[in-house]
Amino acid sequence: MHIISLPPSNEIGIEKMGVWDKINMDGCGYLLSLGKPMMPLKRIFIELPPHAKYNGIEFSAGERIEIKGTYHIIPSPEIILPSSIEKTEELHEEWERNYLNAYSSDKPYPGKIGKVIGFFTKGDKNYVIVDVYPFQYHPLSQKLFYYKHIDVKICYTNMLPKTKRGGESYDYIIITSKNLYDAITSTDFIEWKSSLGYKIKIVNVTDDLISEQEGKDLAQKIRNFLRNYYEIWGIKYVLIVGDYTTVPMRYCYPYGEVPTDAYYADLSFSDEKSWDSDGDGRYGEYGEDNPDFKAEVYVGRIPTNNIEKIKYTLNKIVRFEKDSGEWKNAALHAGAILFFENQDNSEYPFVDGARGLNAIEEDFMDGWNVSHYSEQEGIMPSLYKWNALNEEAFTNDWRNGKYAIVNWEGHGAPSGVSRLIWEWDDGDGVPESGSEIRQPSFFNTYSNVDDDYPSIVFAVSCNVGRPEPDEYGNLGIKMLTDPTFGCGVAVLSATRGAAVSAEFPPYSGAEGFCYYFNKYIIEKNASVGEALYEGKFEVHSKYGWEHYLEYQNLFDYNLYGDPSMKLLLNLPNVEIIEPDNYIYAFGFKLLPFFKPLIFGKVIVEARASSDTYKIEFYIDDNLKYVDETPPYQWTWKEFAFGKHEIKVVAYSENGKKAEDSIEVLKIL
Structure with a gap:
């Protein structure tokens, strides 16, 4: 109980x-x-x-x-x-x-x-x-x-424990096809990732590990392979190399059809008990199927079958990770208007795309170099007096600047993103689509950008990550894989329509995904794959809609790029593991609680990466103890009452540091 x-x-x-x-x-x-x-x-x-x-x-x-x-x-x-x-x-x-x-x-x-x-x-x-x-x-x-x-x-x-198979251990799996294998191994990617400590295994879709799995189609066989091996091998990251025709995305049906790679991340149960629990062959139906959206592994994709583009993309990722320059603390933001107040007599409120980006800047980017753009034209401009958003200004800044992160909000299509401008009114005070509202592009597949300093891109837009070919090009794919364009080193984007909340906060919808993604990569130094999947799950857990569009958004947002890639390397990782969300009485852990509730003394314990040489323990920013040997622990015995912050700061041998903190309630 x-x-x-x-x-x-x-x-x-x-x-x-x-x-x-x-x-x-x-x-x-x-x-x-x-x-x-x-x-x-x-x-x-x-x-x-x-x-x-x-x-x-x-x-x-x-x-x-x-x-x-x-x-x-x-x-x-x-x-x-x-x-x-x-x-x-x-x-x-x-x-x-x-x-x-x-x-x-x-x-x-x-x-x-x-x-x-x-x-x-x-x-x-x-x-x-x-x-x-x-x-x-x-x-x-x-x-x-x-x-x-x-x-x-x-x-x-x-139940009886699962049998270990042969003692093999691989925390990073690459799934691809035989004809793309050499493109992967001819780059610096495998050697670089191995130098970071990853144990990598490349599995072709025709290998016995996949082809002999049970499954109605290749996607199910791949998922069953991952289900059977992720615990045994200790898999954390899965990189798919190849487009949706080579390694399929799973098409789900919350509203229309939505292709997703999240199918390979949530591995808790078989398809029959989760993704297609009603057995009708239509995966991910809201109210009928039961994916839980908590990732067991983090999945990314290099969405091309072009050998030269695969080589280019993998080497670009290596180049980004090796670079620890000051530009890694710089961001570029573009917030277009998403909806005008009472647009087309809808009675909806004004939805300004700059609102979510402003929250990211205020909450996570203190001390960063941020360049930001918002809508400054028309009858109803942005509430945020930033630089005026247009294609020339935005793309010139991106091309000539150095930005590790680019976040934008705007109306999307497979080949570009656009603004909304309410240019004139016929006298009724109602913004009317088609006649009064203009929708110019501010970034598209023909924009003038380059890959000198490629960015981690989060697009709060519909269809930017659409995997199927578009006659004007696919913006999400082109940003990552095209050497003549190449401004993205990781692209987080929607394969279909991306829904947002009329109000922000609460941190719901695609804006919430963007907000928490930035929180994870900036505050926690999480990999882009972990930041996407944990960020989506946190939004789903705290602010998820009871609606089919919640499923659509969770399927929609996928990662084009390496799921293990980090904004900065060589930072220590640290996490407070005790106290947890329990009631503690004089050193004993008793019952689950909404946050740590502590009576008397408690052991504070932190888990850190192997390059950590010391951890400092703080209460309300006052240094209390320093531990230089694992397990990193300190016993908090002092009398205290009310809310307090426990913080730990880890230092690595290369002089870098990282921290984690929790709020607790303490009595005595």
Whole structure:
């Protein structure tokens, strides 16, 4: 039995937002269902015993407490699909229907206290992913209730451990075809990655390791190969070399068809129990199939069959990783208007693409050199007074500058991205597509850029990563693989339409993916593959929509590039592993909690990379202890009360440093 203890009701923050009330709770995200009350949720990971087989789950709740007063809980924001005015209008109508149905009823919302989201494996540990809902709201009477704790009982069967095969170990797998094998091995890529400590194995799609797997098609055989070997070999990264015809993407069906490589990352269960659990051959159907989106391995792709372009791309990645110049702390941003207020009588709010980029700058890029552009033309320009966005200004800056990261938001197509300008009004005060709104490109496959300092690119745009050929070229593929263009060294982009939230925050949709991707590569020095998959999962966990467009976005965003590539190498890695989200009493770890709750002393432990020579332990930025030998530990015995920050700083032998921090509650 796992008891999820929650903070006392007097620590719950209820923020007034005009006529609405918003519940704020530390460590929680939100249940976001179009038009319905925006209620906190807590996602937890419950470790199963070694070799256990999950059989089921039971939820029960502690005392249900009414919070005094009446509350008008804010509804979940609307969703916008910039690529389709018609679909956006349908989404608005769906929001209105849900809003009227939810707020005219007094049924408790949500109507459940928890549910299983999925499963994942980390190292030799298996986890169940669970959401719990601490509150229930009665919209008509405006009453709000709260559970002091929620009990979760996991049912499982103990199984025999898996048999190890031959002692082989490969943490980096390259999947390709025989005719592309020599293109890979003739570059500096294998030697370089091996020098970083990776154990690499190249597997051709026709090799027995894949061809003898069970599967209805090649994609399923590849996934079954990875499922059978990722734990045994310790696979962390998978690089696919070849386009979607050589190594297939899995076409999924949340709304239309969406090609994705995420199918090869989420390996928890067989297709029959996850990606196609209803057995109809249509993968990834929202509400019918059950991928959990927690990556067991991180996947990237070099999306071309052209041998010279493969060589060029792999060598460019090596060149980028070897370069540790100051330009690695520089970023270029372009934020176009995504939607005008009441555009086409939609009643939607103003959606300025600069809003998400501004949040990234303020939260993660302190001390960086940032050049940024926003829409400065027309009747309704950007709220952010940045440089005026146009193709000449943006591409000249990119070509002549040195930027490790390029983030943009704008309307997308396979061959380019564009702005929205409300040029004139016929007198009704309504921005009207076609007649009053102009949509010029600010970057496309014919733009004048080069690869002198290629960038990690995150495109908050529809279709930039579309894998199928387009008559005007494929922008995401060209940025990575074309030697005459080549401005990207990793491209994070959507294969189909990318949906965004009408409000930001909450950090939902494609903008949320971009925000958390930048957080991971900047603050945590994560690889681009880890940053994409962990960033997507964090958004899904905290701010995911209960809607088919949530699935579409999660399938949509893929990595063209090397999943193990980092912004900067030679930085130590450090992570606080104790205390975790539990209650601790005088050195003993007791029950799961929404954040570490500590009574008395506690052991603080950090895990660090092998090149670390010392770790400093801080409480609220005050140095407390230095440990120079693993395991890196310090016992916090001092009296303290309330919220405090534990921080660790790791130093490597080459003079680099990295840090990690957590917030804890301490009593005594």
